[in-house]
Amino acid sequence: xxxxxxxxxxxxxxxxxxxxxxxxxxxxxxxxxxxxxxxxxxxxxxxxxxxxxxxxxxxxxxxxxxxxxxxxxxxxxxxxxxxxxxxxxxxxxxxxxxxxxxxxxxxxxxxxxxxxxxxxxxxxxxxxxxxxxxxxxxxxxxxxxxxxxxxxxxxxxxxxxxxxxxxxxxxxxxxxxxxxxxxxxxxxxxxxxxxxxxxxxxxxxxxxxxxxxxxxxxxxxxxxxxxxxxxxxxxxxxxxxxxxxxxxxxxxxxxxxxxxxxxxxxxxxxxxxxxxxxxxxxxxxxxxxxxxxxxxxxxxxxxxxxxxxxxxxxxxxxxxxxxxxxxxxxxxxxxxxxxxxxxxxxxxxxxxxxxxxxxxxxxxxxxxxxxxxxxxxxxxxxxxxxxxxxxxxxxxxxxxxxxxxxxxxxxxxxxxxxxxxxxxxxxxxxxxxxxxxxxxxxxxxxxxxxxxxxxxxxxx
Numbered sequence: 001x002x003x004x005x006x007x008x009x010x011x012x013x014x015x016x017x018x019x020x021x022x023x024x025x026x027x028x029x030x031x032x033x034x035x036x037x038x039x040x041x042x043x044x045x046x047x048x049x050x051x052x053x054x055x056x057x058x059x060x061x062x063x064x065x066x067x068x069x070x071x072x073x074x075x076x077x078x079x080x081x082x083x084x085x086x087x088x089x090x091x092x093x094x095x096x097x098x099x100x101x102x103x104x105x106x107x108x109x110x111x112x113x114x115x116x117x118x119x120x121x122x123x124x125x126x127x128x129x130x131x132x133x134x135x136x137x138x139x140x141x142x143x144x145x146x147x148x149x150x151x152x153x154x155x156x157x158x159x160x161x162x163x164x165x166x167x168x169x170x171x172x173x174x175x176x177x178x179x180x181x182x183x184x185x186x187x188x189x190x191x192x193x194x195x196x197x198x199x200x201x202x203x204x205x206x207x208x209x210x211x212x213x214x215x216x217x218x219x220x221x222x223x224x225x226x227x228x229x230x231x232x233x234x235x236x237x238x239x240x241x242x243x244x245x246x247x248x249x250x251x252x253x254x255x256x257x258x259x260x261x262x263x264x265x266x267x268x269x270x271x272x273x274x275x276x277x278x279x280x281x282x283x284x285x286x287x288x289x290x291x292x293x294x295x296x297x298x299x300x301x302x303x304x305x306x307x308x309x310x311x312x313x314x315x316x317x318x319x320x321x322x323x324x325x326x327x328x329x330x331x332x333x334x335x336x337x338x339x340x341x342x343x344x345x346x347x348x349x350x351x352x353x354x355x356x357x358x359x360x361x362x363x364x365x366x367x368x369x370x371x372x373x374x375x376x377x378x379x380x381x382x383x384x385x386x387x388x389x390x391x392x393x394x395x396x397x398x399x400x401x402x403x404x405x406x407x408x409x410x411x412x413x414x415x416x417x418x419x420x421x422x423x424x425x426x427x428x429x430x431x432x433x434x435x436x437x438x439x440x441x442x443x444x445x446x447x448x449x450x451x452x453x454x455x456x457x458x459x460x
Contacts, residue, residue, distance in 0.1 A: 004352055005285055008359065012292040019299045029165055029306050035158050039166050041218055042149055043173055045105075048211035049141060050174035052112060054182035055204040056134075058287065059190065063197040067122040077131045079401050084135025086397035092136055093143045093390030094235045097224030101148035101386065102215060108140035109212035116201040116208075143389040150377045150385065151222040161305075163377055167370035168302035175369065176295030180288050187284055224383045239387040248379045251433045253392040256372055258426040259320070261399040262419035263365060266327065268403065270358055273330050273412055274351045281347050286355070293359040297366020304367075305374060312371050313434040317427055319371070323364035324423035329357035330416045375433075 031039075064074045096104030111133050118130030153163055189199035243249050270290075275281050304315055333350040347355070380388050403415070 002346070004347070005282060005289070008355065009285070009289045009292065012289060012296060012359065016292060016296045016299060019296060019303075023303065029161060031159075031162055031165065034156075035162055038152075038156065038158070039162075039169070041214075042166060043169055045211050045214050045219075046145060046170050047173050047178050048207045048214070049108070049145065050178045051182050052109075052204040052208040052211070053138075053141065054179045055186050055200040055207070056116070058183060058186055058284070059197050059200050063119060063201075064127065066197055067127075069124070073124065075404055077127060079404050080128055081131040081135040081138070082397045082400045082404070084132040085139045086135075086394050086401075088132070088136045088139075090139070090236075090387075090390040090394065093139055093386040094239075096140070096144045096147060096386040097235060097384055100221045100223055101144050101151065102219050102221045104140055104144035104386065105148060105215050105219070106212055108137050108144060109208045109215070111140070112137040113205045113208050116205045119198050119201045139390055139393060142393070143386045146373060146376070147224075147385040147389065148219070148222060151224075151382060152220065154382070155222060160377075164305035164370065164374050165302065167373040168298050168305060171298040171366060171369040172295055172302070175366065176291050176298060179291040179294075183284055183287055183291075224385060224387070235384060235387050239384045239391055242381055242384060242388060243391060246379070247436060248433060249388065251429050251436075252372075252375055252379055253388075253395075255320075255426045255429050255433070256392050257395040257399070258422045258429070259323070259368055259372075260393075260396050261403075262323075262327065262422045264396075264400045265403050265415060265419050266358075266361065269412055269415055273354055273416070274347060274358075276412075277345075277348075279345055279347050279351065281351075289355075289359060290362040293362035294366035297363040297368075298370055299366075300363075301367045301370045305370065311434075311437075312374055313430065313437050316368075316371055316375075317430045317434065319364050319367045320423050320427035320430055323361050323368075324420045324427065326357040326361040326364070327416050327420045327423065329354050331413045331420075334413055 061074060064077060069077075092104070092107070115130045115133035115137060118126050118133070121127065149166065150163065153166070154160075185203065186200040189195050189203060190197055193199070243253060270286075271281075271283065274286070304310065305312060333353050337348075337350040337353075376385075376389065
């Protein structure tokens with residue numbers, strides 16, 4: 001079965017290379033040299049930030065286990081991280097709108113570096129503090145940087161369509177190339193050089209430190225709404241009102257929570273799904289294959305967003321439908337393929353089918369990130385961008401905490417079925433978003449016409 005892994009990885013590699021190299025002028029957007037310099041600076045910083053994040057991911061659970069903690073204790077540490085992201089991350093995100101997005105990005109670096117330092121201690125309380133700091137940092141990673149980019153892009157007067165280039169390249173590099181390289185670097189530090197499971201966290205601190213200095217010396221500050229001195233409660237209330245009063249923002253938040261909730265659940269489930277009988281599977285190689293699939297998705301997204309048609313709101317319906325179908329494969333194979341009770345060995349035939357489905361899901365993940373970023377840049381108001389984006393993460397973090405707490409309570413087929421239902425609902429909500437995307441323009445035109453007719457008698 002080892003040939004199967006290499007075959008899937010090789011085919012995906014060829015597809016990604018062909019997709020990138022075959023881009024025509026229709027698939028590219030002409031930009032200026034000034035914008036390219038701005039874009040490359042952001043991509044360099046974002047890649048460093050993602051390197052700091054990806055280096056840690058594969059070794060968090062392993063590090064805790066080497067300190068002698070069991071599954072229950074480790075689960076509580078993970079729950080603390082997501083809970084921290086839900087509670088404190090929202091506050092920090094609101095401060096980013098008020099105190100400045102550049103400061104928030106620097107805060108991300110400092111917070112995550114401190115979280116990495118705590119990994120040197122085997123004491124549970126210190127590790128818990130590290131998870132709390134890591135949860136805060138994660139919220140900033142997925143809100144402050146994007147908020148700074150959108151505000152700075154608009155402030156410098158660049159074309160709105162050029163944002164899609166930065167979004168797609170950021171995902172292609174940060175969630176693809178950097179993820180694969182970080183996995184290889186982490187494997188070298190831990191296995192080849194035998195530096196121990198803390199080494200990737202130290203390497204992450206180095207990348208975060210470099211990125212922090214680049215931010216300090218090359219980025220300018222921007223704010224959400226500097227004209228008003230609002231307290232946090234007022235910001236929360238304004239963000240809640242914006243979500244409640246604009247159906248497009250509410251739909252976008254629901255779609256994001258449903259997809260990301262399914263994605264994080266998939267992260268916990270893919271290993272036991274592919275090795276239900278403790279089959280010997282190459283976790284690192286499969287992870288690299290998933291990242292290659294994500295690269296294909298982001299490359300495809302850059303092509304789609306460079307064209308006028310189909311619109312993002314339109315093709316994302318297909319993305320959610322495909323992702324829902326791909327996570328149904330574990331359920332389908334459980335009925336069609338007779339399960340084996342033999343322990344160990346290589347991946348089963350059912351596992352091979354599921355792996356292909358999981359690669360399709362990861363390709364959808366690669367399509368999702370730049371596309372949702374573009375829709376957020378269109379629909380979320382600038383003055384409360386970070387606050388609203390962290391509001392979107394509240395239901396996501398609640399859902400992930402519940403899944404983590406009850407991960408052993410339900411069969412995997414039930415968990416995958418739940419994720420598939422969530423993704424199908426996201427498809428329906430995306431269809432609704434597509435339907436109302438042009439409504440405000442029509443309503444504004446009607447309102448302007450009515451106001452104009454009302455004003456005519458006053459001019460007589």
